[in-house]
Amino acid sequence: MPQAKFRFSDSDRKKMYSVISQLFRAISLAFHFLKLVKITDRGFKTH
């Protein structure tokens, strides 16, 4: 069976597990999600 090729670095893992770093990511991602929802809602024209 093949094994995975790409690896996270220690720095990647640190960021993924750090609560402080993830709090900032959560805020940033929440705004990003809202932006995508707004773009998506452009299709709803009559209501």
Place this chain on the structure above:
Amino acid sequence: MAKIVIAGSGFAGHYAALILGDKLKGKHDITVVTPNETFNYIPSLIWVGVGQWPVEKTQFPLKPVYDKFGIKYLRGFLTEVHPDENYVIVQPYGTQESKRLDYDYLLVATGPKLNFDATPGLGPDKGYTYSVCTPPHAVETAKAYLELVKRLEKGDKAKIVVGTGHGTCTCQGAAFEYITNIHNDLVDRGLRDRVELIWLSNEPRLGDFGIDGLEAKKGSLIFTSEMMAEAIFYDYGIKYEIRSHVHKVDEKKIYIENLDGEFKEIEYDFAMLIPPFAGQPIKWIDKDGNDIKDKVCNPAGFVKVDAVYGKPYEELDGPDWPKTYQNQTYKNIFAAGIAFAPPGPISKPGKSPNGTIIAPAPPRTGYTAELSGKAAALNIIDMIEGREPQNTASMAETAGLCVASMKNGIFSGMAGTIAIYPVARNRAKYGEYGRDLNLCVAEPGRAGAWFKLGLHYAFLWKLQGKPFWKMIP
């Protein structure tokens, strides 16, 4: 007064019902036909299947919500549609009776039939594998998994296989969530070293998820869902067999064939394999009593809408995806969620040298299902008010928002956050990649776990029509 019948109470049907109830309450007659007593929030069944959540936490009763919105609720199965005469036949739940229901507008949002029969030995009812696709399945899966855990605690070793049970499956994301949650649950129990975890899927490459993977810009680099899945599987020690179709399953082995035409056997002690989906077994009958299912549905039984059907994969592009979800033969019929027929796959389909088709079907669940339900509901209102349908939610023009849980928990949780725009590649609009890479995201982290929990509570709030529900996207 127009009569609207909605068949199905999942993301597409239930959300459409709330929109129609909210806008048309008291003015028009709305009926939801569904075999379910509860709304089932399928994305959280992963945690039920690992034995961490009671199933009740993912459900709420439908009738009180429909009462609040002035919607009639008929518990039963849609068995026949007579589109020339504008009526459906419903079999009330727990009976062999037939009930006729007239409509002016029909929305088919029945979700899929879980087609376990496509693979001999697949599924908890007639086979040997488990599923997390329905609440009863997830409960049964948790029971079997926790029994396995007991054996592991006594010192046994085991091989767990998770993935897809057929070459044409979709919803690889749910299986990905399950295998990573199993890994973390076993780590927490101190049992991970006793288990070999194997990912078995029909994806042409890791991280494909039935959407042809995704690429996201990270500074000057492009990070892909394949890289994310590879790195997670490496960190979690998960082995994998991809590009594979499952021919059959017996008590001890899973028999597969891959795109190179190689036949393999995988031994297992516990397997959770997602089944392929098919359209619900609904008869479509014209005014002369003829079966017209071929005219209204695609070969898998999904209802055709305003897509461009019949193009080969290489020629399929954004403009070919449905926009209004209106059937083109019967303009007062709409289909949404998994029930609508996509124009083709998003992932690259393959065929083994032996002729076995290995082609992931496009996912159209969750947020995507809701969007199609919303478009259909608003377009029905358009037609009632004398307009042509103007509301669109093409998968080639809307975002996909998906959070793949790997471990539940506020302080110890982990999930992959995936945002994709648009879901189906649209090269006519976005060039080489067919997507806006600046808007795509693929990243694992604790933030994703918070989103997953947040989405659970937000969706359950919204779909119960509680105060300010309309403000939740």
